[in-house]
Amino acid sequence: xxILMLGWELPPHNSGGxxxxxxxxxxxxxxKGATIDFVIPYKAEHPGIDWMNIHSATELTPxxxxxxxxxxxxxxxxxxxxxxxxxxxxxxxxxxKRYTKYVEKLVKVLEPDVIHAHxxxxxxxxxxxKEIANIPLVxxxxxxxxxxxxxxxxxxxxxxIEYQGLMMADRIIAVSNITKNIIIQKYGxxxxxxxxxxxxxxxxxxxxxxxxxxxxxRYLEGLKAEGYTIxxxxxxxxxxxxxxxxxxxxxKACGKYDKLAFLFAGDGEQRDELIDxxxxxxxxxxxxxxxxxxxxxWRDAYSVSDIFVMSSVSEPFGLTALEAAxxxxxxxxxxxxxxxxxLSSIMRYDFWDEDKLANQIVSIASSESLKHSLQExxxxxxxxxxxxxxxxxxxxIYGTAKGIES
Amino acid sequence: xxxRGIVLxxxxxxxxxxxxxxxxxxxxxxxxxDEPESDTERNNKTVFDKVAEKSYRPMTALLxxxxxxxxxxxxxxxxxxxxxxxxxxxxxxxxxxxRRLVNTGRVExxxxxxxxxxxxxxxxxxxxxxxxAHRKKIREVFxxxxxxLRNTELSYNDELAKWADEKGFKGILAEGWDPILQxxxxxxxxxxxxxxxxxxxxxxxxxxxDVAFRFGDRAWAQWPLSADSYNNWVNDAITDKxxxxxxxxxxxxxxxxxxxxxxFEFYEAFVSKWLDNxxxxxxxxxxxxxxxxxxxxxxxxxxxxxxxxxxxxxxWTGNSMQREALRCIYAMQDDVMKSxxxxxISDWRKMQTSDHVYYMCTKYFNDGDVHAYFSPYxxxxxxxxxxxxxxxxxxxxxxxxxNMGGLRG
Numbered sequence: 001x002x003i004l005m006l007g008w009e010l011p012p013h014n015s016g017g018x019x020x021x022x023x024x025x026x027x028x029x030x031x032k033g034a035t036i037d038f039v040i041p042y043k044a045e046h047p048g049i050d051w052m053n054i055h056s057a058t059e060l061t062p063x064x065x066x067x068x069x070x071x072x073x074x075x076x077x078x079x080x081x082x083x084x085x086x087x088x089x090x091x092x093x094x095x096x097k098r099y100t101k102y103v104e105k106l107v108k109v110l111e112p113d114v115i116h117a118h119x120x121x122x123x124x125x126x127x128x129x130k131e132i133a134n135i136p137l138v139x140x141x142x143x144x145x146x147x148x149x150x151x152x153x154x155x156x157x158x159x160x161i162e163y164q165g166l167m168m169a170d171r172i173i174a175v176s177n178i179t180k181n182i183i184i185q186k187y188g189x190x191x192x193x194x195x196x197x198x199x200x201x202x203x204x205x206x207x208x209x210x211x212x213x214x215x216x217x218r219y220l221e222g223l224k225a226e227g228y229t230i231x232x233x234x235x236x237x238x239x240x241x242x243x244x245x246x247x248x249x250x251x252k253a254c255g256k257y258d259k260l261a262f263l264f265a266g267d268g269e270q271r272d273e274l275i276d277x278x279x280x281x282x283x284x285x286x287x288x289x290x291x292x293x294x295x296x297x298w299r300d301a302y303s304v305s306d307i308f309v310m311s312s313v314s315e316p317f318g319l320t321a322l323e324a325a326x327x328x329x330x331x332x333x334x335x336x337x338x339x340x341x342x343l344s345s346i347m348r349y350d351f352w353d354e355d356k357l358a359n360q361i362v363s364i365a366s367s368e369s370l371k372h373s374l375q376e377x378x379x380x381x382x383x384x385x386x387x388x389x390x391x392x393x394x395x396x397i398y399g400t401a402k403g404i405e406s
Numbered sequence: 407x408x409x410r411g412i413v414l415x416x417x418x419x420x421x422x423x424x425x426x427x428x429x430x431x432x433x434x435x436x437x438x439x440d441e442p443e444s445d446t447e448r449n450n451k452t453v454f455d456k457v458a459e460k461s462y463r464p465m466t467a468l469l470x471x472x473x474x475x476x477x478x479x480x481x482x483x484x485x486x487x488x489x490x491x492x493x494x495x496x497x498x499x500x501x502x503x504x505r506r507l508v509n510t511g512r513v514e515x516x517x518x519x520x521x522x523x524x525x526x527x528x529x530x531x532x533x534x535x536x537x538x539a540h541r542k543k544i545r546e547v548f549x550x551x552x553x554x555l556r557n558t559e560l561s562y563n564d565e566l567a568k569w570a571d572e573k574g575f576k577g578i579l580a581e582g583w584d585p586i587l588q589x590x591x592x593x594x595x596x597x598x599x600x601x602x603x604x605x606x607x608x609x610x611x612x613x614x615x616d617v618a619f620r621f622g623d624r625a626w627a628q629w630p631l632s633a634d635s636y637n638n639w640v641n642d643a644i645t646d647k648x649x650x651x652x653x654x655x656x657x658x659x660x661x662x663x664x665x666x667x668x669x670f671e672f673y674e675a676f677v678s679k680w681l682d683n684x685x686x687x688x689x690x691x692x693x694x695x696x697x698x699x700x701x702x703x704x705x706x707x708x709x710x711x712x713x714x715x716x717x718x719x720x721x722w723t724g725n726s727m728q729r730e731a732l733r734c735i736y737a738m739q740d741d742v743m744k745s746x747x748x749x750x751i752s753d754w755r756k757m758q759t760s761d762h763v764y765y766m767c768t769k770y771f772n773d774g775d776v777h778a779y780f781s782p783y784x785x786x787x788x789x790x791x792x793x794x795x796x797x798x799x800x801x802x803x804x805x806x807x808x809n810m811g812g813l814r815g
Contacts, residue, residue: 218433219798222805222813272787279726279790285734285798285814289791290429297430 001398003029004112004129005038006103006122010054013044013062017199017319018142021175022118024202027051028391037110039125041065041099057102060089068092077157081124100125107133114138114398120145120158123165130168136401138394139169140197143316144182150240150313163187170401173197173394175317176338182314195397198342200387201322212303212327216296220261220288220304228259229365232305232329234298234320235312237268242311242334242351247274251281252358257365260286265301267292302327306371307364312337313351321346325382330374332360342385345377408697410644411687412680413607415482415579416465417556418504418656419522420457420489421761423448423782427792427799436749436803438796439756447782451496458497461660466503468659468670472677473510479677480512480688483656484556487520487536487543488759501547508548514690515544517552517575523758524722526557526566527709528736536755537573554578554691558760560609560653560712561719564705567598567606575604577695579653581712582608586704593647595698599705605695606704609653609712613640618654622667630668633675640680648698649689653712714769721767727790728763734797741804741811750803757797765789 005026009019026036030051042065043056067090079093086101088094099122107115107129116138117126123139130137145154145162166172166187172194174180180194214221220230231250235241243264250262264274264287271289278287293301302308308324308331315337322339325331331346333339340348347364349356364371425441425448441448472479485504493500507513519525519536520543526533541552554577555570562580570578582592590596592608616636620626628635644650655662663669680686689697713721723729735757742754766786783789804811 216430219429219802219813222433222802226813228813272785275787275790276725276727279730282726282730284727284730284790284794288429 001034001114001395002110002112003034003036003398004103004107004110004115004135005036005052006115006117006125006129007038007040008118008121009042009062009065010038010040010046010049013040013042013046013065015066017317018119020319021142021199023049024200024387025390025394028387029394031388032391032395034395037106037112039099039103039106039122041095055102055106057099058089058095060095064089065095068095077155080157096121096124100128103129104132107135111135114401116140116394116398117165117169118142120162120165123161127165127168130170136170136398136403137168138171138173138397138401139165140173140175141166141179141183141316142175144179144186146182146186147179147240147314147316150238169193171195171397173397175199176341178314178336178338178341179316195393196341197390197393197397198338198385199317199319200385200390201319201326201382202387203326203383206323206326210299212300214304216300217263217288217304220263223259223261224304224306226259228261229307229361229371230261230263230305231307231309231361231365232263232265232301232324233309233311234265234293234301234324235268235310237264237266237270237274239270240313240315241268241270242313242336243270243274244277245351245354246309246311246357247277247281247283247287249354249357249361250278250287251283252354253361253365254283254286256358257362260361260365262287263290263301263305264288265290265293265298299327302329305329306375307332307361309357309361310334310337310339311351311357315339322382322385325378328375328379330364330371331378332357332364343378343381345374345381347374408648409685409687410647411480411649411689411694411697412640413482413649413651413689413691413694414480415484415516415556415651415653415691416656416658417484417654418462418489419484419486420450420454420492421522421759422488422492422756423450423453423765424757424762424789424792424796425449426788427796429795432795432799433802433806436753436799438753438799450492453782454492454496457657457661458493458500460665461657462493462497462500463503464665464670465656465659466500466507468674469507469513470503472674473507473512476677476681478681478687480514480690480693481507482514482516482554482691483507484516484518485544486518486522487540488522488756490543490547505548508550512690514554514692515548515550515552516579516691517541517544517555519558521755521758522558522760523755524558524561524719524732524760524763525736525758526561526569527719527723528732529739530569532736532739532758554607554695559719559722561709562706562711563709564599564707567601567604571598571601571604577605577607577691579607579651579691580609580706581710581717582610582651583710583717586706586710590702590704591647593644593650594701595648595694596702596704597700599703605698605700607649607651607691607694608704609651610643611712613643613650614652614654617652617669617673618658618662621669621672622663631672633672633679636672636676637679641683641686644686648701649694651694721769722760722763725766725768725786727766727768727786731763731766731790731793731797734794735800738800738804738811741808742800745804745808745810747803747808750800750807754800757793757800762789762793766793 036052084093
């Protein structure tokens with residue numbers, strides 16, 4: 001099986017989860033014997049990636065690529081690809097045009113069995129390649145514009161590209177049933193064209209010799225020694241993460257159970273609103289705002305916490321929940337987060353249900369046995385979600401896309 | 407009968423600003439006030455050096471000249487304890503400049519809280535200790551006793567006046583705010599309601615702010631203000647009255663109004679012109695109290711300050727972040743005092759300086775411009791987070807080093 005995979009980033013040059021998912025999925029497919037040619041829109045070394053051929057569509061550096069703001073749906077984009085200037089690599093549309101032209105040439109040389117395009121960023125290139133070479137197109141949806149902007153507004157051009165890509169695709173992969181339903185309801189795509197392939201986590205990547213030394217969050221460790229329970233969220237502070245509901249629930253929980261502290265690791269345009277809200281509710285000294293964390297501070301944020309809350313209003317998948325599970329957290333996840341579909345040993349609530357979340361936090365914090373069973377059960381559970389299974393599903397989908405039942 | 411006179415009162419203060427102090431500093435680093443970057447307004451030495459050069463040195467020099475030239479010239483100063491601590495660290499010559507002024511016998515030092523705090527509104531015992539600490543510091547540095555009180559940001563109410571009366575202060579300063587005064591003029595001496603022996607001096611905010619806020623404003627209809635015009639205004643205002651109380655920041659001269667606005671020349675000329683008229687003089691705050699009997703009583707049951715169009719404490723306590731910060735810091739009082747740890751007590755008190763919560767002010771409209779100008783932080787929210795992280799470190803020190811208090815959330 002020869003796969004032409006169209007992506008936008010790969011670690012270590014990724015700005016988000018898309019690159020991580022592409023990395024592990026392609027690796028798992030390669031282990032099953034697939035030959036993969038992976039196109040990215042920039043030029044850089046990718047140390048350790050030896051299971052596929054990486055093709056750079058432009059000479060951009062990874063830093064210049066970040067500058068395009070791939071995930072920022074607020075950035076104005078309104079140029080149709082036909083009118084974009086392929087020489088203008090400072091412009092998102094220019095880069096996408098260059099990327100498409102590159103793929104047009106590449107697909108003729110490689111003659112792959114299937115084209116696998118990830119998200120709207122590469123959908124136009126996927127459509128062109130399909131058109132030119134008459135090769136089946138699989139579109140993989142990690143997030144839609146509806147998820148990125150948290151509402152029905154969003155960029156009309158991106159909506160249009162997503163719609164066309166989904167229409168043109170022979171098969172569609174959604175990262176969760178939540179995403180699948182959005183594709184059905186918002187884009188009117190028939191359900192039988194869409195398969196759900198949940199993301200996974202590579203537990204080995206987290207077993208890299210990391211040992212928690214309890215030093216980074218010393219104050220929080222001090223609180224734990226005094227019997228406090230640490231509740232954390234590690235995310236971007238944007239509207240679709242539902243954090244205002246979490247802050248309100250935190251205040252309600254503190255009203256019932258005193259020994260709670262909340263770690264808000266991350267940053268984003270909603271930070272000031274959250275700070276203000278916590279102050280209005282009188283819990284400022286129980287809420288810790290770290291700013292953006294990476295490396296050890298990021299790992300330790302998981303390690304210091306007892307309960308991890310994924311409060312998203314709309315989350316296609318939610319890899320951080322699996323990371324939190326790995327670090328021994330009890331999980332409370334909204335029904336609107338895709339990852340809740342693959343985990344059983346968690347507590348669930350609707351993103352707007354502050355009272356329920358408050359109750360769940362208090363019940364876990366006040367019961368050692370409940371806390372431990374949630375923590376231990378989900379830690380066993382998450383390891384069973386593997387990229388190997390995801391690759392199996394993809395291979396079946398490639399088969400159906402080619403019109404061959406496998 | 408006493409001559410009519412100007413009471414010029416200048417307030418010198420610099421806070422110990424909190425550095426960019428993160429969650430990751432808490433429980434490790436206790437150096438809240440030591441910003442490592444030198445090229446920022448958060449660096450206290452940088453600011454002090456700059457303001458010393460622009461304001462403290464040239465203005466003390468001007469005052470010294472005026473004192474030498476005009477036997478009737480007087481000035482009153484309030485100099486906070488945290489100002490003196492910083493001057494001792496980085497510009498001892500500035501203290502020497504002030505000392506020369508005080509040594510003329512015609513410069514009075516006004517009492518206040520050592521830490522420029524709002525303690526009066528949160529803890530009377532803490533307030534009393536800070537006023538006492540300031541009194542002691544002034545005695546040590548200048549060898550003089552304070553007799554007249556001003557509270558932080560000129561905050562004032564009847565309770566404060568009663569307290570000051572009971573403690574033996576002969577005078578107290580407040581804002582001469584129209585809604586309180588109604589038909590009355592700020593240009594007389596008053597007696598605060600419910601007091602026996604203390605007199606109240608009220609700031610003439612129009613004539614004070616003409617210099618303090620408007621002098622260099624090119625959009626102001628009266629710009630450029632000449633010493634003649636200003637002298638005429640003050641002479642007009644004092645006709646049939648006792649005093650004109652001109653209260654403002656010391657830093658007005660050279661820092662808020664830069665040298666190139668001509669502020670120094672203006673003031674030198676104004677003082678001469680004012681004294682050219684033989685019926686005019688200057689008083690220190692105590693002299694004004696001695697020279698005139700109160701003409702009536704003034705009551706301010708609610709707190710009045712010299713700030714903003716509201717003349718209240720909302721620039722310091724108006725939003726919930728400010729109230730949270732103040733709640734947390736004052737809640738520590740008993741444990742901090744019991745610890746007996748002098749460094750900890752000193753740091754805790756430095757955290758009470760009102761500037762910290764002022765930087766958290768979110769009133770961005772109208773008055774907001776002034777706040778933005780004075781804040782060394784990117785936003786009020788950043789100021790709040792750095793402060794809370796440092797506040798938690800104080801808790802940590804109590805807990806880890808003294809086995810007291812609790813970390814609490």
